[in-house]
Structures are given as C-alpha cells and as structure tokens.
Amino acid sequence: MSKILVVDDDQKLLKMLTRTLIYENLDVITAANGEEALKQIEVHKPDLLIVDWMMPKMNGLDLIRRLREEENETMALMLTAKDEIENRVEGLECGADDYLVKPFAPAELVARVHALLRRIEPSLNNQLLEYAGVRINLSTHEVFRDEQILNLTLTEFNLLQLFLRHPRQVLERGQILSSVWGYDFGGDDNVLEIYIGYLRKKLETGQKSRLIHTIRGVGYVFREE
Numbered sequence: 001m002s003k004i005l006v007v008d009d010d011q012k013l014l015k016m017l018t019r020t021l022i023y024e025n026l027d028v029i030t031a032a033n034g035e036e037a038l039k040q041i042e043v044h045k046p047d048l049l050i051v052d053w054m055m056p057k058m059n060g061l062d063l064i065r066r067l068r069e070e071e072n073e074t075m076a077l078m079l080t081a082k083d084e085i086e087n088r089v090e091g092l093e094c095g096a097d098d099y100l101v102k103p104f105a106p107a108e109l110v111a112r113v114h115a116l117l118r119r120i121e122p123s124l125n126n127q128l129l130e131y132a133g134v135r136i137n138l139s140t141h142e143v144f145r146d147e148q149i150l151n152l153t154l155t156e157f158n159l160l161q162l163f164l165r166h167p168r169q170v171l172e173r174g175q176i177l178s179s180v181w182g183y184d185f186g187g188d189d190n191v192l193e194i195y196i197g198y199l200r201k202k203l204e205t206g207q208k209s210r211l212i213h214t215i216r217g218v219g220y221v222f223r224e225e
Contacts, residue, residue: 003029005029005030005037005041005049006018006050007032007033007049007050011032014030020110020178020179021113023166024114034051034058034059037049037051038066046074047075048076048077048120049064049075051063051064051077051078061078061090065095067095068094075116076097076098077096078099080099080101098115100112103182106178106179106182107158111161127139131164134203136164145203145205148205148206155180156198158180159196163211163222170218171220172218176219199212210225211223
C-alpha cells in the first residue's frame, strides 16, 4: 500500500483529503506545516507528498526546496490557490512533480496521485478499472461496456471512475458530490441526478442491464443485478 503524506494547515481540507485518499486504499499521514512534515518524512518515509504552498513556520515551496537540497527525491504534488503562470513555474522549478490549483475536484486530485504513483512503480493494472463488463483505461480515457465503446464527457468519466473504484459499495450523495465536483461544491443539488441519468443512458444502450442503482435516502451503488 502506497503511503501519502498530506501537508496543509487548513484542517477542513486536510480531513477531506485524508478521507478521499483512504477511500482509494492509500495509507495517509498528515502534517500541518513544513516543519512537522520534515519529522513525518524522517519517520514514515512516504512515497508521495501532497503539499500546500502557503503554511506557517515553513511553507510548501521551502519544504520541497529543502528536500531537494538534501537529495530527497520523494514525489511531490503542490496544492495552492496561486494560479499565475509564474507561480506554476516557480513551484515546478523548486522541485515539485505536479501542481494543482485550488479549488479542485477530488477526482482530479486522485487521478494525479495515481499518475505520480505509476511513475514510481509502473503497472498496467493501475491504469485499468473493470467491473461487470465495464472497462476504463485511465491512460487513454477509453471506456467500454463489453465490446462497445462509450463516449463520455469528463464529468461522466470521473463519475464512472468513482463507481468502478468502489463496486458494490453504497456511495452517499455528499461523498459523490465531493469526489467528482469538489469539496466546496456549492452548485445545484440536482446535478448529481442529472449526470446519473446521462451515465445510465450511455451504459444501458442496446437494452443492457442497469448497473447504477439508487439507494433511496442515501445515494447510489454500482453493481450487477
């Protein structure tokens, strides 16, 4: 199991990231600032760092820069609200391996985390998700049900990816909204039903059986009849 160190002084975001990554079967440890992160890195030796830029005591930029100066090549994903081109360049030049701007959808964060982990230990199995004849290739974004290719929008793809990562598990509405649309999603609450409808229509083309089932008052589950 890959070990992830999440470094952020925003406790609400830290809890959301921890919950999201644990749900992906990843081992998660946390730190509230760069100084605390250095201690965690020494003890736990994580495979990947997710680091906020703006933090007290030692910010994310200084943390990554110090690690690189010490020849520590642990993969690092920078999280920040700084979205100017010069900020991205600075973050990557200091030694970050990827850069994600807040606010972000957890589904994108998860995809980037898996992409970075594949660079550590490439595996075809990490690029393919399959259940009940539905297959997703994460590297090419191709989606099949049996031998029929499905053309999905990015949101539909992220929604299906979430279901395929957790087949037969009941996913609560709030959990799905947080994972696909973002932890601070404040849009129309009916958006989930709308996209479930879109995805069902594409999955059930040709009178194929239903795979996305409604659990009234709770959420949805992806399973065979």
